[in-house]
Amino acid sequence: MxxxxxxxxxxxxxxxxxxxxxxxxxxxxxxxxxxxxxxxxxxxxxxxxxxxxxxxxxxxxxxxxxxxxxxxxxxxxxxxGNPGDLRSLCRPVLLRLCASLGDSIFLLVRSGFDAVCLDRSEGAFPIRSFTGDIGGRVALGVGQGALAILAFLPEAEREEVIRFNLPRVREYGVYDEVCLRTGIERVRQLGHADRNTGLLEGMAGVAVPICDREGRAVAALSVGTVVERLNADRMPTVVQLLKREAAALGPRINPFDATLRRPAQGLSGA
Missing domain, CATH: 1.10.10.10 (Winged helix-like DNA-binding domain superfamily/Winged helix DNA-binding domain)
Incomplete structure (x- = not known):
């Protein structure tokens, strides 16, 4: 023209x-x-x-x-509209939550049938987690963050992941299909995952999905801490903080961010 x-x-x-x-x-x-x-x-x-x-x-x-x-x-x-990648976008949130709660905060992102730890902010209490350090991965459905992502995938994708991952999650010895599906339904009803399977003795966690504009879970914010710090009195406060931050992040996510397709690319400089 x-x-x-x-x-x-x-x-x-x-x-x-x-x-x-x-x-x-x-x-x-x-x-x-x-x-x-x-x-x-x-x-x-x-x-x-x-x-x-x-x-x-x-x-x-x-x-x-x-x-x-x-x-x-x-x-x-x-x-x-979204100049920053997912890790850069979420980093201030991780630091803010860690400072407010005093616990370790994790950012997990979906990678195929797995969840990858894209970033973490270390709290005051020494903990163990399913994904370990940045770059660690775990099957979707294992641990609070990976379960939160799985629960809020579109139904067809969720079913495909469940079929593929069932043999993997069974290796932990406490999971079966009924247990996994019951956990998924509970997360969908509550909007967060707080299941404690006892796989990591003395450890507890809670996670919420980070959903894009279409309501598809692409990542999760997760708190990892010792059991005593996630009691019934404190849990609602932690969940509220996580949900508030996740809700603010969702509309800002770039659907074309390469990190969502190739999480390893977002780990550079970690």
């Missing part, structure tokens, strides 16, 4: 078209449909679509010939 067309109203028309593209179904929209939604003529809509197609901001389905916003456009928008 040249400077003259921009000066005569090209920019408002482009944004009218973009808004129309946002509103079309996942399979995309035809020029006639987009023209009606944007309040433009078919000729003007076609020219604008072709310009956006040339810039890589729009893509066309090869079979249906329908148009939709491209992944490049969505990635550009995500980067503009």
């Amino acid at each position: 040249d400077a003259a067309s921009t000066a005569t109203g090209g920019v408002p028309r482009v944004f009218a078209l973009i808004r129309a593209l946002v509103a079309v179904p996942a399979e995309g929209g035809r020029v006639t449909q987009l023209a009606r939604a944007a309040g433009l003529t078919q000729g003007a809509t076609h020219r604008l679509v072709q310009s956006l197609l040339a810039e890589g901001m729009v893509e066309q389905d090869g079979r249906s010939k329908r148009y939709r916003l491209s992944v490049d456009f969505l990635a550009l928008a995500a980067r503009a």
Whole structure:
């Protein structure tokens, strides 16, 4: 689009078209449909679509010939709104929670069928955890953080993980399918995981999922401490703090953050 067309109203028309593209179904929209939604003529809509197609901001389905916003456009928008990676975004939260509670705080992120410890802030009490130090991993479903992530995956993904991980979690000797599914349902009802299986003697923990804009769990905030510090009186306060921080983080997560697909990439410089 040249400077003259921009000066005569090209920019408002482009944004009218973009808004129309946002509103079309996942399979995309035809020029006639987009023209009606944007309040433009078919000729003007076609020219604008072709310009956006040339810039890589729009893509066309090869079979249906329908148009939709491209992944490049969505990635550009995500980067503009979310300049930090997940670890950088969560680091102040970990430090704040650790200072407030005095306990160790963990950031876990999903990696396939596992949860990986992306970051941690050490509290005043020496503890052991399922993931250990930064970079450690554990099967989804084992430990509070990994269970919180598993419980809030979309149902189809959750079922796939359960089928794959059942042989792995059974190795701990206290898990079976009924136990795992009961634990998942409890987490979904409460919004947090606080199950203490006794696998790590004297240790206790509680975790909440960090969900993206679609409600999909991509990570978890977890507290690890000694049993005496997570009694019935203190637990509600800890859960409230975790949920408040997780709820604030969720809308700020960049869905195109490479850390969500390749957690090891977010461990550099750890």
